[in-house]
Amino acid sequence: MTALDPKARRHLSQRAANLQREARAEVRAQRRKGFRRAGPQPDDALHEWMLWALLQDGAGEAPEAEELAEDGASAEEERVGVVLSAARGAAEVLVGDETMLVAIAPRLLAEQATLIAVGDEVKLSRRAEDRWELQRVAPRRSRLSRPDPQDALKERVIAANVDRVVVVVAATNPPMRVGLIDRLLVAARRGGVALTVVVNKIDLADAARLAELDALLAPYDALQVAVYKVSAATGEGLEALRLSLGGALCVLVGASGVGKSSLLNTLEPTLAAQTGEVSEAVGKGRHTTTRSTLYRLADGGRIIDTPGVRAFGLWRVGLDELNEAFPDVAAFAPECRYGDCRHLDEGEADCGVKQAGLDGRLPMPRLLGYQRIARSLLAEQG
Numbered sequence: 001m002t003a004l005d006p007k008a009r010r011h012l013s014q015r016a017a018n019l020q021r022e023a024r025a026e027v028r029a030q031r032r033k034g035f036r037r038a039g040p041q042p043d044d045a046l047h048e049w050m051l052w053a054l055l056q057d058g059a060g061e062a063p064e065a066e067e068l069a070e071d072g073a074s075a076e077e078e079r080v081g082v083v084l085s086a087a088r089g090a091a092e093v094l095v096g097d098e099t100m101l102v103a104i105a106p107r108l109l110a111e112q113a114t115l116i117a118v119g120d121e122v123k124l125s126r127r128a129e130d131r132w133e134l135q136r137v138a139p140r141r142s143r144l145s146r147p148d149p150q151d152a153l154k155e156r157v158i159a160a161n162v163d164r165v166v167v168v169v170a171a172t173n174p175p176m177r178v179g180l181i182d183r184l185l186v187a188a189r190r191g192g193v194a195l196t197v198v199v200n201k202i203d204l205a206d207a208a209r210l211a212e213l214d215a216l217l218a219p220y221d222a223l224q225v226a227v228y229k230v231s232a233a234t235g236e237g238l239e240a241l242r243l244s245l246g247g248a249l250c251v252l253v254g255a256s257g258v259g260k261s262s263l264l265n266t267l268e269p270t271l272a273a274q275t276g277e278v279s280e281a282v283g284k285g286r287h288t289t290t291r292s293t294l295y296r297l298a299d300g301g302r303i304i305d306t307p308g309v310r311a312f313g314l315w316r317v318g319l320d321e322l323n324e325a326f327p328d329v330a331a332f333a334p335e336c337r338y339g340d341c342r343h344l345d346e347g348e349a350d351c352g353v354k355q356a357g358l359d360g361r362l363p364m365p366r367l368l369g370y371q372r373i374a375r376s377l378l379a380e381q382g
């Protein structure tokens with residue numbers, strides 16, 4: 001919103017606060033189970049409401065105006081940039097060194113969650129003196145996707161054009177789930193992105209736990225997945241992590257509370273990415289990440305912070321793609337008696353993969369992890 005002058009910004013912020021107050025009254029009046037109003041919720045940050053207020057400005061626009069500008073736009077009426085964050089109907093776009101707040105073209109709104117993601121390269125068109133609209137999205141080089149939470153048949157792109165997915169887990173708390181790493185590995189391969197695993201909070205782990213983590217994560221080494229053990233609290237391991245990320249565009253993914261925002265703050269102290277600490281001054285209101293946002297690092301790298309994920313669904317992944325992400329498991333498939341063996345049920349006799357798990361050639365967690373995802377994929381297919 002730095003594209004707005006202070007006066008316009010103050011005005012927008014006032015209108016946003018009004019909209020937020022109205023929404024609070026509306027929700028109070030209609031409180032019943034499951035009720036959810038469209039747009040931002042009363043407790044969302046004022047920032048969200050400012051984006052929403054800005055969107056309301058463009059709601060009554062005549063369609064002819066749009067067509068006119070699209071055909072007749074001259075060079076200085078168009079700009080290209082990268083999406084830093086996107087709300088319903090509006091986006092923050094980095095154009096050169098300037099952050100611009102723009103409305104999203106009405107015809108893109110219905111499919112916004114699929115069409116526009118953080119990291120997307122976009123074209124803007126001028127609509128009025130200081131009003132720009134996001135018109136087009138360039139084809140993506142890579143993506144991290146999952147099914148849309150509201151409609152599993154739709155793709156929800158979490159981040160576009162990223163070089164690396166960095167899955168963050170905590171050494172102790174919250175509990176680490178290897179299944180999330182496996183699923184992200186599948187999704188990352190599917191989207192053409194490399195994967196790094198970061199184990200944060202090692203300051204809280206004793207020697208026994210560290211050894212346990214090493215054993216659990218050893219199989220990933222063989223899959224060209226880099227594993228870093230760090231502490232955002234003490235800074236341990238962060239220099240090595242920073243060097244490995246280089247100037248790449250990375251997306252941080254993981255459960256809530258593992259320390260994604262803390263890591264970002266430590267990697268780039270000039271950033272004020274929100275972390276889970278509750279501010280004394282604010283009292284209420286949790287400082288958790290509610291929206292994916294791209295941040296630029298001083299060394300040229302760029303990192304996308306995302307809200308926490310509880311589970312990670314797989315978008316259009318079948319057993320073939322699963323096998324590609326589990327090459328260590330698939331390596332034993334030639335030893336199965338049947339060519340179409342899925343390495344699952346007791347009924348599948350003479351399974352070389354399960355045998356390899358039983359006699360220790362394949363680590364049991366890898367076999368079980370494979371089977372869990374395979375079962376869920378087969379269940380989805382009905």
Ligand SMILES: Nc1nc2c(ncn2[C@@H]2O[C@H](COP(=O)(O)OP(=O)(O)O)[C@@H](O)[C@H]2O)c(=O)[nH]1
Pocket residue numbers: 200201202203204230231232233234254255256257258259260261262263274275276277288289308
């Ligand atoms: N002990 C310890 N606590 C950490 C570390 N990193 C983050 N935390 C704490 O974990 C909580 C969640 O951090 P946050 O960055 O908001 O997690 P996010 O939800 O993944 O973004 C906060 O209270 C942090 O202070 C760490 O390396 N060690």
Ligand SMILES: [Mg+2]
Pocket residue numbers: 260261262274275276288289305306307308
């Ligand atoms: Mg966060």
Ligand SMILES: [Zn+2]
Pocket residue numbers: 333336341342343344348350351352353354
């Ligand atoms: Zn088998």
